[in-house]
Amino acid sequence: MDSRYLSAEERRQLTVETVVALAGVQNPSEITTAVIAKRMHVTQGALFRHFPSKDAIWQAVMDWVTVQLLGRIxxxxxxxxxxxxxxxxxxxxxVDFVIAHPGVPRMLFGELQRAEATLAKKVVRSLLQGYAQRLTGQLERAKAAGEVESDTDTQAAAILFIGTIQGLVMQSLLSGDLQAARSNAPGVLGIYLRGLGAGRGDRIGGAIFPTQGA
Known part of the structure; x- marks a missing residue:
């Protein structure tokens, strides 16, 4: 589609997708409005007709990440x-979402590290809170079903779940091989679940998985 004939909403969506793509190949802090406009083959003036500031663009990007990631999970x-x-x-x-959009973790980590309070940072915090609430709900249901230990601290377990993914992704980014996150994920997840009492002898998904040597 010729970008000259996009609607305002389509133009905003294209801007968000452009920023996500750029963050996958360069440092998010170096993505200026000039860089975005050049990638989109428009002027900065045209960009600012749809967003009042760079911060507004970043907020829109984080809103997109929130909808996409929470929708997926x-x-x-x-x-x-x-x-x-x-x-x-x-x-x-x-993990699959991160591999498909490698710029996302870079932007999330970048926003959380900023000292000042920004609208984008507020959206990221809201994303993490919404994610944790979903995890806590699943963990409480797992306790009720006898799939994890009854004394599991579900809030702590939710924090550890998210932190485990963040650590896995961070190590993969540092190694320069993001695909390693996908190959390492099952083993890392298995250790996490066993820590909850869901991997020893084990009721997972209603089936019994015998421990090695049993």
Whole structure:
């Protein structure tokens, strides 16, 4: 489609997609409005007709990330046969999302490291809170179903779930091989689930998985 004939909403969406793509190949802090406009083959003036500032662009990007990521994990959880399988599906869908959009973790980490309060940073915090609430709900259901230990601290477990993915992604970014996050994810997730009592002898998704040597 010729970008000259895009609607205002389509132009805003294209801007967001452009920033996400740029963040995948360069430092997000170096993505200026001039860089964005050049990538889109428009003037900065045209860009500012749809966004009042660079901060507004970043807020729109983080809004997009929130909708896309939470939508993915919700769909993954809805298709799962049990709470623990939902956690497994959420974990893997999150990793797949990062691999598909490598600029996203760079932008998220960048926003959280900024000292000043920005609208984008507020959106990121809201994303993390919404994510944690979903995880806590699944963990409480897993406790009720006897799939994890009954004394599991679900809030702490939710924090650890997100932190585990962040660590996995960060190490993969540092190694320069983001695909390693996908190959390492099952093993890392298995350790996490066993820590909840969901991997020893084990009821996962309603099935019994015998421990090695049993």
């Amino acid at each position: 919700d769909q993954a959880a809805d298709r799962a046969a049990s709470p623990v399988e939902a956690l497994r599906a959420m974990f893997m869908s999150h």
